[in-house]
Amino acid sequence: MGNTSSELTLVLRRFAPLARLPDATLERIVRSVKPVAVDAGEFLFRMVDQDHRHFLISGRVRLLDPDQGIHEIAGGDPDAKFALEGDGNASRDCLVLESARVLKVPCQLLGAPVGERVAGNGYRVREIQPIVPGHPDAEVDWMERLLQSPIFGDIPTTSIFDLFQRLERIKTQAGETIIQQGDEAQYFYILSCGRAEVLQQQSDGQTIRLAEKCPGEGFGEEALLSGAMRNAAVRMVTDGEVHRLSAEDFEGLLKAPVLVSLSITDAATLIRKQGGTWLDVRMQDEFQQDPLEDAINLPLPYLRAHAATLDHDRPIVVFCDTGRRSSVAVYLLRERGFDAWLLKGGIAALKGHRRQAG
Secondary structure, X not given: OOOOHHHHHHHHOOOHHHHOOOHHHHHHHHHHOOOEEEOOOOEEEOOOOOOEEEEEEEEEEEEEEOOOEEEEEEOOOHHHHOOOOOOOOOOOEEEEEEEEEEEEEEHHHOOOOOOOOOOXXXXXXXXXXXXXXXXXXXXXXXXXXXXXXXXXXXXOHHHHHHHXXXXXXXXXXXXXXXXXXXXXXXXXXXXXXXXXXEEEEOOOOOEEEEEEEOOOOEEOHHHHHHOOOOOOEEEEOOOEEEEEEEHHHHHHHHHHHHOOEEOHHHHHHHHHHHOOEEEEOOOHHHHHHOOOOOEEEOOHHHHHHHHHHOOOOOOEEEEOOOOHHHXXXXXXXXXXXXXXXXXXXXXXXXXXXXXXXX
């Protein structure tokens, strides 16, 4: 892109708020402002620059707004016609994802706020709609779909931002295996483009198809939570893209804030006062050999399919023998919006408490 006045004027008119300014105002901006290059990984602004408005010419950025969520914008997108600050009143960070060219315009040259996307609101994430496999929007809305998960209600905003920063993007091809059954767990994955299938090889050699993954859905968390080997494979059905998070980052950014454990005293109080449920996620034969009164048994392998049978309006305290299966269960339940808690000490703690209670 050249830097002549006429060329820069044409660039300015690409942005809807600037295009409405009088010619004299545009001329003042042209004399005072030049496009700047910003490298990937740098912040264009933190917590909003109150003295400037930034307009994205090319490249790609990620906006994190505590109230409106996370959104990516590329040069030429409809949203790129507006100032990245929105109305300038929000607390918002802007991270450059791909090398960008930006116009940084002093507010004093503008004479009036120019960032409004909608009256009184500024930039906002568009209304989230369910993603249908094969729909053209499925490959665009993966981040918004991910943020719909109740899991993110448990995670501090700063941690969400760190999570998206640390995700590694990987292009994939149809037929490519992302996770191999029996392997050690090293990453948590999020499908951002395309479709994938979850496959499990049975002891008789047969392979069954357990599920299909669509953009915005995560996978691979179960082995990371339990410390076990992968119990299923994930293979791409179409060409696409995944983002992966290391086991260490998963531990600190997702597992730690989601898996909140309660002592047996606090758990018993919660159950008593709020009419909650004790949930045993051991296998049925384990439960039958060592049953606990008033506890519901829903084995972990069946939890995804039968979670709807649990009372969504009451707290659930989950336990097993070692804590591994109950950790997975709490994560899956919170992912589905349940008020689920991990019992510290598991079944041994619950038995001891009941013995003391007589």
